[in-house]
Amino acid sequence: MEKSAASTEPQGPRPVLGRDSVQVPDDQDFRSFRSECEAEEGWNLTYSKAGVSVWVQAVEMDRTLHKIKGHRHLVVYLASEGVSSQEECRMECRDVPAETLYDVLHDIEYRKKWDSNVIETFDIARLTVNADVGYYSWRCPKPLKNRDVITLRSWLPMGTDYIIMNYSVKHPKYPPRKDLVRAVSIQTGYLIQSTGPKSCVITYLAQVDPKGSLPKWVVNKSSQFLAPKAMKKMYKACVKYPEWKQKHQPHFKPWLHPEQSPLPSLALSELSVQHADSLENIDESAVTESREERLGGAGGEGSDDDTSLT
Numbered sequence: 529m530e531k532s533a534a535s536t537e538p539q540g541p542r543p544v545l546g547r548d549s550v551q552v553p554d555d556q557d558f559r560s561f562r563s564e565c566e567a568e569e570g571w572n573l574t575y576s577k578a579g580v581s582v583w584v585q586a587v588e589m590d591r592t593l594h595k596i597k598g599h600r601h602l603v604v605y606l607a608s609e610g611v612s613s614q615e616e617c618r619m620e621c622r623d624v625p626a627e628t629l630y631d632v633l634h635d636i637e638y639r640k641k642w643d644s645n646v647i648e649t650f651d652i653a654r655l656t657v658n659a660d661v662g663y664y665s666w667r668c669p670k671p672l673k674n675r676d677v678i679t680l681r682s683w684l685p686m687g688t689d690y691i692i693m694n695y696s697v698k699h700p701k702y703p704p705r706k707d708l709v710r711a712v713s714i715q716t717g718y719l720i721q722s723t724g725p726k727s728c729v730i731t732y733l734a735q736v737d738p739k740g741s742l743p744k745w746v747v748n749k750s751s752q753f754l755a756p757k758a759m760k761k762m763y764k765a766c767v768k769y770p771e772w773k774q775k776h777q778p779h780f781k782p783w784l785h786p787e788q789s790p791l792p793s794l795a796l797s798e799l800s801v802q803h804a805d806s807l808e809n810i811d812e813s814a815v816t817e818s819r820e821e822r823l824g825g826a827g828g829e830g831s832d833d834d835t836s837l838t
Contacts, residue, residue, distance in 0.1 A: 550697055550799045552659045553682045558691050565719040565731040575752055582755055620729050624766040626722035629730055630690040632762070632769050633718055634683070634783040636662075637776065641837050642765035645758070647674060652699060653794035657786040658683050661699060661794060665708055669746055669754070670818040673810060675711040675738060678702050678802065683783060693717025696802035704807065712737040712804040730762075740810035745817050768837040 553561075575582035621629060632638060636649060643649075647665040654660050665676035679694035696713045704710035716734040723729055782789040 548801060550680060550796050550801055552656055552680070552796070553693065555684075558684050558686070558693075561691060561693050561715070561717055561733070562686075562719055565733050575756070577756075582752070620723065620727065621763055621766060622727050624728060624763065625726050626688060626690060626720050626728035628769055629720050629728055629766050630685075630692075631773070631781060631783075632766050633692055633720075634781070635769075635773070638765070638769060638772060641772070642761060644761070647676075651791055652678075652702070654786075654789050654791040655680065655794060655796060656682075660789075660791060661697065661799065663702060669749060671815055672742070672746065672812055673709045673740075674707075676705065676708045677711050677713050677736075679713050679716075680799065688722035690720040691717060692720075697799045698802045699799060709739050709810050710802075710807050711739055712802055712807065714804075732759075737804040739804065739807050741813040743813050743815050743817075749817075765837060772837055 573582070632642075636651060639649060640646060645666045647667060649664045650662065652661045652663060659680065659682040661678065661680055663676065663678055665674060668674050677696055678699050680697045681692065681694040683690070683692040694713055694716050696711075714735040714737060716736060717732075719731040719733070721729045721731070780788055782791075
């Protein structure tokens with residue numbers, strides 16, 4: 529898909545689903561998210577290799593922001609000295625049905641197997657049949673501090689397509705940790721579009737405030753290496769998922785069968801929107817890339833080894 533010429537007008541983040549209070553997204557929110565995923569104006573192609581393309585869109589703002597969007601796609605927004613860039617990495621998922629990719633993104637136990645960036649992830653509570661609250665922490669490229677988020681996540685099948693999206697909330701039992709930087713998901717999610725019985729396209733759109741000014745090398749590395757590699761790992765995980773799932777509670781899919789959910793219920797009144805300005809901002813703009821990162825080691829990239837997906 530070709531992107532149109534870059535817009536001359538800077539774009540900034542919109543409010544969390546346009547709300548100041550915690551609410552479960554409605555049909556209009558899902559339609560709006562889909563429209564954002566499919567928008568093409570204002571993107572510049574910065575990387576295209578081996579079937580993977582990355583687009584970047586600059587975002588000028590008062591504080592730093594990460595925003596990501598992509599197909600076996602990834603779009604990422606990384607901030608650099610007050611200017612945030614939006615990135616989109618696109619790749620079709622051949623030999624992977626849309627419903628399989630949807631299951632992979634939901635299956636938290638399987639994610640611990642294939643997502644080498646994850647430090648810890650778990651579901652906290654159920655809000656409705658298609659919404660919950662969860663925790664996710666991840667490794668950043670060394671020597672940056674690692675991040676975590678608490679998010680309200682919701683999902684919706686739309687015929688043969690699917691949407692999963694989230695935004696940050698505050699939970700009284702999970703305050704920011706001293707060993708991690710609490711980031712803010714303004715709006716993040718996936719649009720999975722079926723292109724046939726055994727193929728699909730995934731768009732990952734993320735508008736995230738990392739709560740810090742990040743060095744330019746992180747922005748460049750994300751678009752040139754980290755984003756494409758992350759999508760390739762997801763694709764490998766999708767190919768291996770049916771075999772793995774047959775050995776691990778094959779009929780347990782609470783995202784499809786909410787009556788299976790073991791999570792406790794939680795009232796929306798127990799949560800509040802996590803605003804970025806209420807969290808500490810970390811200045812990492814002067815941090816230099818570690819030797820391990822330059823040589824292609826771990827610390828935010830992960831390994832190509834997929835032997836754990838068994």
